[in-house]
Amino acid sequence: MTAPYPTLEQMGITSFDSISRYRLRREARADVLKVYYHRPSGSFLSRSKKFTFARPRANVPVEFQKTDAWHQLEDTSPILRQALVELHALLQPAEAPAEDNTSAQATKQQLLADLEHMERVMKDKLDELRRQIDALK
Template sequence: MSDYPTLEKMGVKSVDSIDKYTVRHQGDTDVLKIYYKRPKGSLLSRSKKFSFIRGRRGIPLEVRNAKAFEQMDKISPQLVAALEELKKLDARRKEVDPVDPKAKFLSDLDHLEKVMTAKMDDIRRQINEME
């Protein structure tokens, strides 16, 4: 039996390769995006996106147009279970490999700089092609 049954049901096979995850609310949908650590040149995807429709509780018709109705969305039980498993995975990983916050910030800053430089080079290339 797996330690991460919900993630397994969602098709997440390489749990140990998970680097980070994000959750955002988009309309009546919650979007979970899982990012993986992949070696350079890997053909495997670097991320997977999962969408979960928010359910509505039974509410009388008179109330359905009220602003309070918008706040009564119900988060998908599958999303809640997946987030619990991802938190458990993070906790296990921190026990094994504690992260130095300063090193993480520097790493994130280096990554951001690389992404920005690549994007700026691409935009400059596109501008030069216009001439």
């Protein structure tokens, strides 16, 4: 029996029903995919997983670099492309068109949740650093 999302499974993602969203960004010469999960309060499981995919480059003369055509020669990883297709298919029902007011409210709630999560992470990190400093005394 084949897995419903073989690329995601190959990447180590198995909790398909817990995925809430994903983000893709570019850092230098790599694409970074971050997958976020729904987790209950107090869970020890991570709220996200980060995957980095190097961007392959074609060999071209040096004088050709720094042009727009140079940047078009870089391409995304085929594994990343397939993972994005699977994530989109997995989250498609959750992305059904909704009323504008509901969509704006959902976005606001998500931003507030992200802000609260970031505040908790920063507080925990600051507490950890303070403990490490106290241990050095």
